[in-house]
Amino acid sequence: MPSPPEEGTQPKTDSSSGSGPGQPSERDTNQPPPPTPQSQPPPPQTQTQPYPPVMGYPGYSQDPYSNYPNAPYNHQQYAYAQAPPASYYGSSYPAQQNPVYQRPAPSGFFRGILTGLIVLVVLLCISTTITWLVLRPEIPIFSVTSFSVSNFNLTGPVFSAQWTANLTVENPNTKLNGYFDRIQAFIYNQNAIGEEDFLAMTFFQPVSVETKKSVSIGETLTAGGKEQPKVPSWVGEEMKKERETGTVSFDLRMLVWVTFKTDGWSARERGLKVFCGKLKVAFEGGSGNGAVLLPKPLPCLVYV
Secondary structure, eight states, X not given: OOOOOOTTTSOOOOHHHHOOTTOOOHHHHTSOOOOOGGGSOOOOOOOOOOOOOOTTSOOOSSOTTTTSOOOOOOSOOOOOOOOOXXXXXXXXXXXOOOOOOOOOOOOHHHHHHHHHHHHHHHHHHHHHHHHHHHXXXXXXXXXXXXXXXXXXXXXXXXXXXXXXXEEEEEEOOSSOEEEEEEEEEEEEETTOOSTTOOSEEEEEOOEEEOTTEEEEEEEEEEESSTTSOOOOHHHHHHHHHHHTTTEEEEEEEEEEEEEEEETTEEOOOEEEEEEXXXXXXXXXXXXXXXXXXXXXXXXXXEEO
């Protein structure tokens, strides 16, 4: 009986030749397995500095998320999705909107009244302007025809004097009559400064002047009466100095209210200021009587 071949004498078969198709060879099965992700060295950990605790809350000793590895960098960034509409959450309440105030439209009645008033005012202005341009009212002319002083006394305890002023009033208009309802006259010394420093005051009689005609007016003004103001002392001193030279100069000032009228039309009352200055009175010796020598009427200045 033959003995089995020994292990060392048996021929070794080639594993590559003896393997069948689709069967792994011994060389392939003995290869080491690929390394797993756990066997790779972990990325270096970065020590994060914990934030200080917020006021009113207990602080943490360390960052609770420091043991987690950093997320890998991904170059593909995706935008955040838009929040769904409110109806997605099943809200049954409609969205609230702020109320808008709308002014109620004015009624046609009030608009008609306002339009009528505006048209009426415009027509009145146009008619007044046209009438004014056609009639062309002119300012009246005032002139002093005579001016005299009597009983002029500066030595007594109370200053006293009487002035007599005569003037002419001329109406230069061709279509309008002038009605002078009030004429107030004042006598001043030529050195007087304020309007309250007058010596005497009186009112002329009202007068009316027809077109292209003139009338004469006159009045006497008295100083030293109970109704007359007290003459300032400095004014009396100035008149004493002038009286020593033989002449004293006075001013006649008037406030005039006049209305121009014609058939079917009347202008509103207008105020005029009339200034008649440099009325130099020459006295007769030491008497208190004197007058202004006027070879012709002295025109006055009229201010509207």
